Every structure is written in C-alpha cells, then in structure tokens.
Amino acid sequence: xxxxxxxxxxxxxxxxxxxxxxxxxxxxxxxxxxxxxxxxxxxxxxxxxxxxxxxxxxxxxxxxxxxxxxxxxxxxxxxxxxxxxxxxxxxxxxxxxxxxxxxxxxxxxxxxxxxxxxxxxxxxxxxxxxxxxxxxxxxxxxxxxxxxxxxxxxxxxxxxxxxxxxxxxxxxxxxxxxxxxxxxxxxxxxxxxxxxxxxxxxxxxxxxxxxxxxxxxxxxxxxxxxxxxxxxxxxxxxxxxxxxxxxxxxxxxxxxxxxxxxxxxxxxxxxxxxxxxxxxxxxxxxxxxxxxxxxxxxxxxxxxxxxxxxxxxxxxxxxxxxxxxxxxxxxxxxxxxxxxxxxxxxxxxxxxxxxxxx
DNA sequence: AAACTAGTCAACCGCTAGTCA
DNA sequence: GTGACTAGCGGTTGACTAGTT
Numbered sequence: 001x002x003x004x005x006x007x008x009x010x011x012x013x014x015x016x017x018x019x020x021x022x023x024x025x026x027x028x029x030x031x032x033x034x035x036x037x038x039x040x041x042x043x044x045x046x047x048x049x050x051x052x053x054x055x056x057x058x059x060x061x062x063x064x065x066x067x068x069x070x071x072x073x074x075x076x077x078x079x080x081x082x083x084x085x086x087x088x089x090x091x092x093x094x095x096x097x098x099x100x101x102x103x104x105x106x107x108x109x110x111x112x113x114x115x116x117x118x119x120x121x122x123x124x125x126x127x128x129x130x131x132x133x134x135x136x137x138x139x140x141x142x143x144x145x146x147x148x149x150x151x152x153x154x155x156x157x158x159x160x161x162x163x164x165x166x167x168x169x170x171x172x173x174x175x176x177x178x179x180x181x182x183x184x185x186x187x188x189x190x191x192x193x194x195x196x197x198x199x200x201x202x203x204x205x206x207x208x209x210x211x212x213x214x215x216x217x218x219x220x221x222x223x224x225x226x227x228x229x230x231x232x233x234x235x236x237x238x239x240x241x242x243x244x245x246x247x248x249x250x251x252x253x254x255x256x257x258x259x260x261x262x263x264x265x266x267x268x269x270x271x272x273x274x275x276x277x278x279x280x281x282x283x284x285x286x287x288x289x290x291x292x293x294x295x296x297x298x299x300x301x302x303x304x305x306x307x308x309x310x311x312x313x314x315x316x317x318x319x320x321x322x323x324x325x326x327x328x329x330x331x332x333x334x335x336x337x338x339x340x341x342x343x344x345x346x347x348x349x350x351x352x353x354x355x356x357x358x
Numbered sequence: 359a360a361a362c363t364a365g366t367c368a369a370c371c372g373c374t375a376g377t378c379a
Numbered sequence: 380g381t382g383a384c385t386a387g388c389g390g391t392t393g394a395c396t397a398g399t400t
Contacts, residue, residue: 017368017394039385055386056369091388106389107367 014048018057022047026054027062060103067099071108079105079113084127 014022029045035058037044038051047054060066071079075097086092090102090109097105114124121129 015370037385051385052371052387053369059387060368088389102388103368111366 013042013050013053015053018061022049023057023062026057030058030062060101065099066101071100071112075100076113079109080117080127083109083113083124 025045025047026041029041033044038055041047041051041054042049045054049057078097079093082093082096088106090106094100094102094105109124117124117127123129
C-alpha cells in the first residue's frame, strides 16, 4: 500500500481553523468546477491548504445540504439505533441521517449520547444494560449515580417497567400473530425489504454469517460489507418500513461485528429506557409466561433464533409505525392488493386479529 | 477579575480501499 | 502485477467557550 504524501510534507501549507476568506475561495471554486480533483484544487483555487483539508472543509462544513443546529429527538433515536446496528461506523450512521455529517454525529455521540446512555445504565458499546454483570467496575461511579434514586423514582420505574412489559407482550403477540400467518411464506426478498439495510440477504459472499432455521428455507445472511456499498444501491419499496427496520430491527445484524462474525456481546437494545434495553431480563419473563400459546411463539420465530425473535418483538413495541407498515406490507405481499384495511386499525386483541385474518 | 476546569466540535492524522495507467 | 494517486474512514487533538472557584 502506498502512503499518500502527507500535508505536512508540503511546505508552506496552512493548518488550523479556516477563515471566511478561505471558505469563500473554496466555495467559489467548487461552485464553478464542482467537486473532485482535491489534490490540485488548492493551487487552482488559490488556497494554501492541502487537498485533504479542502475536502474535509467542504464535506463537513461548506456543503449546502448540511443541516445545522441541534439534533432532534428523532435524530438522536436514529443515531442510537444505527449505532447499535453499525457500531462506530460513523459514515454508515450518517447515511441514515440526511444532512448530518459523520464527524458531527461522531462528536455528538461522544459528547452527548454516550454519556447519557452511561447515565441511564446502558453500555454505549454493547447497548446492553450495565447491570448485566458482564461489565466491570470501570463504570462503577456512573452506576452509583444511577442507583442513587428516590423510592418514588423506584416506584415509578417499576410501574413503567410493568407497563412496558405488558405493552411488549401484547404487541409481540400481535406481531407474531401477523407473522405466523405469513412468516413461513416470507421469502428472502421480503425479508430483505423488512430489514432494508441493503442487498440480498443470502449471497455467496465469502464472509457471510448465516442464521438458519429448521422449519423454513429462509437463510438470513449478513453481508459484512453491506453498509459500505450495497446499502446505497438498495431501494426498499417501502420507505417507512425500511427506515423503521433500520431503526428497529438490529436483530439481523447487531449480532455480528463488522467482519460478519458473531458478536456475542451485542444487543438489540437501542432505546433510552434501560428497562427496555435489558432484553435478557425480558426473555426470562416472556419464557415464564404460561399464558402464551404456541401460536404466539411462531411466526418470525420460525426463522429467527430465539434471541433475535426477542429482539424483534422488543423493537417493534417501540415503533408502532413499523408494526403498522409491516402488517400492511405483509398483507400486500399476501394478496398483491394495495388497498387493504390494515390490521392495525383493529384492536390489538387475539379475537380481533383472528377475525381479521379468518 | 483572574485562574482553572470541563465540555464541545472543527480540523487533523494515519490509515485503508479503490481506481487507473 | 505494480505504483501513483484519490477518496474516505475512524480516532485523536487542540482551540475555543462557558461555567465554576
């Protein structure tokens, strides 16, 4: 590999903060000639900067489509979700937030989100609860802070947990009822649509990791390179679904590291409520619920591993839009009819859902 | 008012991947 | 196949600012 000549090797080049005059020169040159040719650009534009510096200035600051100002809550949620999905792949995360640069997102993560997650008892790396026991004492002080809550707080948290649990269970049942009707028919392309993160799910890529099931032929493969190139060319038919899927279904990819290897420490949890984030805790509760009939546990679970199944249902609770879209999407897929009464307009009860599908 | 501290973020550095001759 | 080059990425640095002592 050939090293690029470093800027410092070229004498007389300026470093540090850009002046308005420099910005103006760069802007006017790029307006006239467009992007590219960064190496020769500085000389042509009359700038005493290296090309790399010019490109960065343009990419991170001068580009007209850059969104400025505070991150919205939606953007923040997206960042957390995408970080759970991609890890520190800031450019991949940035692709999910139009107008935001990877640098900006990286900074925002390090200065805001990371700290907040720690404060809430969530490991910003694994997105797992810090109370899971696998993390050591490096976050001890932060943990102490978190646990120093009033009894009222504890009660409120317990209530919230209970509500969350019920909501999760109900919505999970709902989703799986839906999925159970269609799950076995879902082929890879449909699954690909749901995931929406790029490209065919099963390929002959040399570094794929495959999740197989015993009851269907569905093979979920995660292409380690998908976020580098394929995602940009993949166009889901359903924008909402694809966006929601990216934000809510890390099940298919967060268990894999950037090289496509199974990542035992990764978790799906992408939401701010730490009680929601501990999906292992929820798995136990779910498994211990005798009121769940078999039908509730099939559906997506027929081709997802148990942990992925849990990840999926947990995520869906947090994004009813995803569930709505999924329902109508699956229904469209079933009938090839676009105009259907979506099941989500019905009550979220077994009776109503059964009536709907009967 | 001055000194100090912590937080923020633009810019830089070192590196890899891809392209082309 | 090799070298030169560009583009892009993620981690780090350091200047700046706001808050505190």
